[in-house]
Amino acid sequence: MMEEKKNIMDYDTVSLDDENSAVVIIDQTKLPGTTEIIALKTAQEIWDAIYLLQVRGAPAIGVAAAYGIYVLAKGIDTDNYDAFYAEFKKQKEYLDSSRPTAVNLSWALNRMEQVVLNNADKSVAEIKQLLKEESVEIQDEDIRVCKAIGEYGLTLVKPGDGILTHCNAGKLATSKYGTATAPIYLGQERGYNFRVFADETRPLLQGARLTAFELQSSGVDVTLICDNMSATVMKNGWVDAIFVGCDRVAANGDTANKIGTSVVAAVAKQYNVPMYIAAPTSTIDMNTPTGDQIKIEQRKPEEVTEMWYKERMAPEGVKVFNPAFDVTDHELIAGIVTEFGIARPPYTESFKEIFAKKEVAQKNK
Known part of the structure; x- marks a missing residue:
């Protein structure tokens, strides 16, 4: 979908559309001429967006990966923990292969995986909710971290x-x-x-x-x-x-x-x-x-x-x-x-x- 706004700062670089099970990003390959907002729903779309630099920058890649693996986990249709984790692991490793240098990609995905591993005693539905909460926290944390870096840098x-x-x-x-x-x-x-x-x-x-x-x-x-x-x-x-x-x-x-x-x-x-x-x-x-x-x-x-x-x-x-x-x-x-x-x-x-x-x-x- 196309949107036109005067100021790029009015847009979120990465956001979660939980209702539509999508990661929403600015397609940075089109900037500055066109501001295009795209919704990523499949593993292929998320992988491509990271590889093709539609979303880029180490922290933003981490946030996109966290939201991405949550969206994919949401779509895993099983109540069995072992089956859920096997599919989660497969999707996680696939996303992790999109770019090798930025450590935030694997850092965010490993952090999300730890949520699954630490809650094996809970239902799959509960784990999915915890994954959502963790992905949101990764983004909130990114904002706090950048502000703190700014304060130290200003000195x-x-x-x-x-x-x-x-x-x-x-x-x-x-x-x-x-x-x-x-x-x-x-x-x-x-x-x-x-x-x-x-x-x-x-x-x-x-x-x-x-x-x-x-x-x-x-x-x-x-x-x-x-x-x-x-x-x-x-x-x-x-x-x-x-x-x-x-x-x-x-x-x-x-x-x-x-x-x-x-x-x-x-x-x-x-x-x-x-x-x-x-x-x-x-x-x-x-x-x-x-x-x-x-x-x-x-x-x-x-x-x-x-x-x-x-x-x-x-x-x-x-x-x-x-x-x-x-x-x-x-x-x-x-x-x-x-x-x-x-x-x-x-x-x-x-x-x-x-x-x-x-x-x-x-x-x-």
Whole structure:
């Protein structure tokens, strides 16, 4: 169904339509030209939406996966626990195969699976209700987490600062506020008047199509630049801090984010601009020792050679290397901003403090 509204910020990135057993998303492949809201009801539709980047951004993928597995669980027609769990597990593993790099996908699905495992003594109907409650909590938690990241991130900058960001770690990548953009949005609410530079983010242009779009729609002073212009704006002294999101953080602080992030980090080091990673603790994977162990998704060559162009802009048959992400070395990162504080080097130690705070918060719930 098609909807036209003036402001993209009026829409939910992901929502649950329980009455119609659907996950409702903005089709982000159509932005900024068309705002199309689509309802996902089948496993194939949910898988495709994640793989094709109709829903994207680590937190939003997690929320969509949680709602998706709930919708699919709702449709499992059996009262037998073992039969229900077998089908649930099958659907869960299928959704989990849609994108390999973003840890929030498996994190959310594993969390939903734990609900099933922890309630084997209850009826299937009760388990379905508990799955719904857990999926809603995952989204509510995402909003709280992003707000907290924004508050901590705001302590790293001052009014009037220039901020550079890469890809889209904004509202469109989460439920609200975004991760890397959370300090920007909170600062906007408080009159900080940041000047933001948004990298266009080749080859899928998330910075141009999504970040510039949503920041402009919110009244933020945003300037769009090509990826290869970041060094110029830093050398000119226009950038005081860099905030980017991430899809996975290794135990040593290496981070996987949209391709091009490591280039920004290397240039930032050259010009003494601090690079901050906005990372919910759900994206920190303590089971991955370093960035070398992070599986990097490889995508179709057409994204580089044909997508967005009226005519093909590369010679037929040319070889294309198209990794979706790169890994930024922890030595290039000034701090990792989480909902429980800012982790500083050495990250192997500061992550322990962050997770200790998280454990206390969960016990005090």
